[in-house]
Amino acid sequence: MKRRTLLATGAGAAMAAALGLPARAQAKTKVGFIYVGPINDGGWTQHHHENALMMAEHFGDAVEFVYQESVPEGPDAERAITQMCLGGANIVFTTSFGFMDPTINVAAKFPDVKFEHATGYKTADNVSVYSAKFHEGRAVQGFLAGKMTKSNKVGYIASVPIPEVILGINASYIHAKKVNPDVEFKIIWIFEWLNPAKEADAAKALIEQGCDVVLQHTDSTAPHQAAKDAGNVYTFGQAADMAEFGPMPRISSIIDNWAPYYIDRVQAVMDGTWASKNTWDGIGQGMVGIGEISDAVPADIKAEAEALRDSIASGAYNPFTGPLNKQDGSAWLADGEVADDGVLAGLSFYVEGIEGDIPS
Amino acid sequence: MDINPILLLAALMVASTPILLAAIGELVTERAGVLNLGVEGMMIMGAVAGYIVGHSTGSPLAGFAGAAAAGIGLSLVFAILTQVLLTNQTATGLGLTLFGMGLASLMGQGFEPALPVTVSKIAIPGLSSIPVLGPILFQHDAIVYLSILLVLAVYLVLGYSRAGLILRAVGENHDAAHALGYPVRLVRLLAIMFGGACAGLGGAYISLVRVPQWIDGITAGAGWIALAIVVFASWKPWRLIGGAYLFGGMTVLQLNIQGDGGKIFGVTVPVEYLSMTPFVATIVVLVVMSAGRAPGSLGKSFHASN
Numbered sequence: 001m002k003r004r005t006l007l008a009t010g011a012g013a014a015m016a017a018a019l020g021l022p023a024r025a026q027a028k029t030k031v032g033f034i035y036v037g038p039i040n041d042g043g044w045t046q047h048h049h050e051n052a053l054m055m056a057e058h059f060g061d062a063v064e065f066v067y068q069e070s071v072p073e074g075p076d077a078e079r080a081i082t083q084m085c086l087g088g089a090n091i092v093f094t095t096s097f098g099f100m101d102p103t104i105n106v107a108a109k110f111p112d113v114k115f116e117h118a119t120g121y122k123t124a125d126n127v128s129v130y131s132a133k134f135h136e137g138r139a140v141q142g143f144l145a146g147k148m149t150k151s152n153k154v155g156y157i158a159s160v161p162i163p164e165v166i167l168g169i170n171a172s173y174i175h176a177k178k179v180n181p182d183v184e185f186k187i188i189w190i191f192e193w194l195n196p197a198k199e200a201d202a203a204k205a206l207i208e209q210g211c212d213v214v215l216q217h218t219d220s221t222a223p224h225q226a227a228k229d230a231g232n233v234y235t236f237g238q239a240a241d242m243a244e245f246g247p248m249p250r251i252s253s254i255i256d257n258w259a260p261y262y263i264d265r266v267q268a269v270m271d272g273t274w275a276s277k278n279t280w281d282g283i284g285q286g287m288v289g290i291g292e293i294s295d296a297v298p299a300d301i302k303a304e305a306e307a308l309r310d311s312i313a314s315g316a317y318n319p320f321t322g323p324l325n326k327q328d329g330s331a332w333l334a335d336g337e338v339a340d341d342g343v344l345a346g347l348s349f350y351v352e353g354i355e356g357d358i359p360s
Numbered sequence: 361m362d363i364n365p366i367l368l369l370a371a372l373m374v375a376s377t378p379i380l381l382a383a384i385g386e387l388v389t390e391r392a393g394v395l396n397l398g399v400e401g402m403m404i405m406g407a408v409a410g411y412i413v414g415h416s417t418g419s420p421l422a423g424f425a426g427a428a429a430a431g432i433g434l435s436l437v438f439a440i441l442t443q444v445l446l447t448n449q450t451a452t453g454l455g456l457t458l459f460g461m462g463l464a465s466l467m468g469q470g471f472e473p474a475l476p477v478t479v480s481k482i483a484i485p486g487l488s489s490i491p492v493l494g495p496i497l498f499q500h501d502a503i504v505y506l507s508i509l510l511v512l513a514v515y516l517v518l519g520y521s522r523a524g525l526i527l528r529a530v531g532e533n534h535d536a537a538h539a540l541g542y543p544v545r546l547v548r549l550l551a552i553m554f555g556g557a558c559a560g561l562g563g564a565y566i567s568l569v570r571v572p573q574w575i576d577g578i579t580a581g582a583g584w585i586a587l588a589i590v591v592f593a594s595w596k597p598w599r600l601i602g603g604a605y606l607f608g609g610m611t612v613l614q615l616n617i618q619g620d621g622g623k624i625f626g627v628t629v630p631v632e633y634l635s636m637t638p639f640v641a642t643i644v645v646l647v648v649m650s651a652g653r654a655p656g657s658l659g660k661s662f663h664a665s666n
Contacts, residue, residue, distance in 0.1 A: 037576075038465065038575070038576030038577060040468070040469065042575065186618075186621075187618065188615050188619050189618060189635065190615075194577070196571045196573060196575045196578050196580070197570055197571055197578065197579075197580055197582070198580070198611075200570060200571045201371070201612060205615040205616045205619050206619050208367045208371065209363065209364075209616065210362055211619075220575050221573060221575075225572060356618070356628075357622060357630060359630065359631040359632050
């Protein structure tokens, strides 16, 4: 008798859950975020989180915002994403390149959940990809680096050898070289997005080798600290403004502005209009911001940098405009020719003048 | 070539110090027969505690003292679990690392540094003006000197003192040591605490000198490297210092070679090989040199009734 009561209660509960869940899901959209680093890394992940919070604030009670930080890229990511889907998420944002395959795999198992993968290139019916044209910002940084360096040696702390990072190196080198023909780039790969001790060591090694401008494509503020200790070295904020290191050593920054995109996509889920798409926006659309150029930069150089920024924003100028040769000297873009986005998105070579090999 | 060998060798000592500190502590712990795999957790606790105490008081000394205390505190958790409650040392140590990383992350949330901390370099009078050697060896901060003195002290105490003999006896055969009337658990407790203090200092060196900032996960595996170096150094202090400096040196050297266009004597070496050199070189050199064996009672629980 007792068992039967229990069964009946169980069935009742299951029924209630089955009836109740869709009603609740309609009332509240559950939005999940998977982060590669901790939410206080001062850079990439923190900035994603802050933008996600802006999204959550925008919708107020209409969304339930959940996140998981410090998820390692690889198989464990698949578990974390699955967990989030089982928890009832309607849309999941995975915010690192290495989450690409895990996202695709999990998406196949949850056709009703929408996925948004940052900086990747694989899409599916329920997987969109989005990224920002960071290289447009890198062009402005490269210009400033070329103008500001006195030793003509510019250091570059590179993270993981993917097209996004290679584009950044090329864009900054092209624009540094344009204003300073003697400039030389020293590139150090650390094979991680976030490793403060290694980033600090790399920055110190570059500074000891005579670099007086250090660019970074890694997530922490450790290189800024090393530059500050060294005294006369310039750096740029990465992903977040990193304004706490201004006006010296940080003289400008690239700010990733994700909030409008997040609001747009979550709204689409609510309206039922969400469709898979591939977004790659730059300065013009507001996804890439150039942080305040500090007073350490002379006014005329600042004005020129801002003019460069504005010409990229308006679409009048593309940072990858010929004539440009590949590293081995073979021709890539003819005079006045502009690289198309498809080629850029898969770029895997340095332009002429950069020394060293790209790790594969 | 833009690499300055003097600056490189000086940077090597800074990069190696956290690993050296954590490793010498673990060496003493293991020589007492206790395998504490929680080095990474104790290091990161030291890193966050050193950062918080240092930046609240403005004193580097207080910061490092706080870091050592935090390391000891976490090591006591391990000591109570393994020495009193006789839990499995491997599992407890792994748990300690996870616990330490979580706790450090929690402690670091929202902490705003109040006062700047400057760990000043101490130029040793006379010695620091020797050409070449002076800038490499004798113009560092106090912790670098302390780490070397600690290794020397451990070498002397383990090899040439009664206390060291007792500690080794406890590590080699705890039943025999117990039969001779030595307090096995007390010796091990002290060794574990020493290991905790050293790991804490190593962690604080990262967050107060090497980076110097607090960021979640800042130790990034240094504790595991320290553990590995203890084994590859076959539990001998003088090999340990070689292993730690070799690892730190290769780390700094490979970054410098990358910055210099990836060329070694004019030959371009792929970046992938460069970035694995610290691990490969350290393992190869220490394996070739190694002739030692683990302490006899390493990792085994002890109870007087057995």
